[in-house]
Amino acid sequence: MTDKTILITGCASGIGHAAAVALRAAGWRVFASCKQAEDCARLRNEGFDSPQIDYSDSASIEAGLADVLEATGGTLDALYNNGAIACPGFCEDIPRAALREVFEANVFGIHELTNRVIPVMRAQGHGRIVNCSSILGFMPGKWRGTYVASKYALEGLTDVLRLEMRDTPIKVVLIQPGPITSELRRKSIAYFEKWVDVENSARAEDYRGLLDRLYLPGPKSRFELPASAAADVLRKALEAPSPRARYKVTTPAYIFALLKWLLPTRMFDAMLLRE
Numbered sequence: 543m544t545d546k547t548i549l550i551t552g553c554a555s556g557i558g559h560a561a562a563v564a565l566r567a568a569g570w571r572v573f574a575s576c577k578q579a580e581d582c583a584r585l586r587n588e589g590f591d592s593p594q595i596d597y598s599d600s601a602s603i604e605a606g607l608a609d610v611l612e613a614t615g616g617t618l619d620a621l622y623n624n625g626a627i628a629c630p631g632f633c634e635d636i637p638r639a640a641l642r643e644v645f646e647a648n649v650f651g652i653h654e655l656t657n658r659v660i661p662v663m664r665a666q667g668h669g670r671i672v673n674c675s676s677i678l679g680f681m682p683g684k685w686r687g688t689y690v691a692s693k694y695a696l697e698g699l700t701d702v703l704r705l706e707m708r709d710t711p712i713k714v715v716l717i718q719p720g721p722i723t724s725e726l727r728r729k730s731i732a733y734f735e736k737w738v739d740v741e742n743s744a745r746a747e748d749y750r751g752l753l754d755r756l757y758l759p760g761p762k763s764r765f766e767l768p769a770s771a772a773a774d775v776l777r778k779a780l781e782a783p784s785p786r787a788r789y790k791v792t793t794p795a796y797i798f799a800l801l802k803w804l805l806p807t808r809m810f811d812a813m814l815l816r817e
Contacts, residue, residue: 547614548780549573549607551595551655552625554581556724557674560769561622561776562590568777573610577625597625597651598643607658617666620780621659623652624674626692628726629733630752632745633687640737641688648692653699660712669712672779673700674772677720677795681802682814685752704787715779718799720792721766731756765793 548565552558553574562574562585575595576582585592591613595606610618627647629640656671663669678686679693697716704714734756740749772791779785790796802810 545571546619547571547573547610547617548620548622549575549593549610549618549659550622550624551575551597552577552674553585553590553592554578554725556726557719557722557769557772558622558624559585560773561624564770564773564777565780566590571614573613575606575625595625595655597648597655598646599651600654603651603655603658607655611662616662618659618662618669620670620672621656622672622674622776622780623656625651626674626689626726627733628686628689628730629737630685630689630730630756631687631734631738632685632743632748635738635740635743635745636688637737640733641691643733643737644688644692645695648689649695649699652696656703663712664710667711670715670780670785671703671707671712672715672717672776675700675716675718677718677790677792677798679716679718681798681810684814701787713785715785716788717772717775717779718788718790718795719772720790720795720798721763722772722792723766723768727756763794767792 546569548570550558550562550572553562554576558574562572566572572590573593574585574590575593576585577596579594582592582594593606593609594602596602625647627644629636629644652673659669659671673696675697676693678690679697682690700714700716707714740746743749775789775791779789790799801813
């Protein structure tokens with residue numbers, strides 16, 4: 543894989559950083575982008591090319607991709623759309639602006655970057671686009687309405703794009719991780735505090751469980767895997783001659799996909815409500 547190039551978003555930590563490290567070790571030239579300039583600087587100190595890309599900022603997307611293409615001479619073999627944000631809270635307490643902010647990062651920005659990359663891949667005659675969804679891209683979870691909605695939307699957009707690219711040399715793939723060690727929960731606190739008015743919520747008492755999850759260190763899921771597990775699956779999705787449409791990561795992702803297919807909605811909901 544010595545001459546393969548990939549742009550990965552959301553590389554400050556978690557799956558994105560693990561993917562960047564794993565693919566570089568496998569011989570890829572990795573452009574490990576981050577939202578924040580200080581994270582880009584840290585990754586450059588680690589030896590990565592690290593363009594700054596903020597999905598919520600079109601100018602950032604355009605400039606970051608331009609930096610990548612300048613460095614590669616105008617080509618790019620793969621794009622891994624990994625970056626995402628979350629705003630926890632009961633749906634009834636989420637204002638429109640909060641939902642918009644999550645969709646800007648988790649859907650609209652991914653769509654824009656992907657659409658800028660497709661002409662590059664068309665011109666070079668090959669390419670692979672991998673979008674990072676979640677177990678929450680096919681099943682709901684309390685307090686996670688904004689994230690779930692954005693991942694459902696991303697899955698639909700990816701499925702349609704996969705169909706539309708069938709007559710081209712561009713392959714489109716979804717990765718659906720379950721519990722993976724990451725900084726997403728910690729980073730979501732800022733969005734929660736920005737948008738959710740707990741004290742004036744009709745569910746103020748019900749927020750106790752969510753607040754404990756957000757602010758207190760707790761035991762990990764027994765099924766939680768390190769971010770390297772998702773990176774290993776990403777490499778399979780990138781290097782398989784004929785990649786699958788979806789790759790699941792962690793046991794819960796497989797189990798809940800099966801249960802959603804097998805169980806009536808009422809039974810599936812009852813199981814989720816025990817969480």
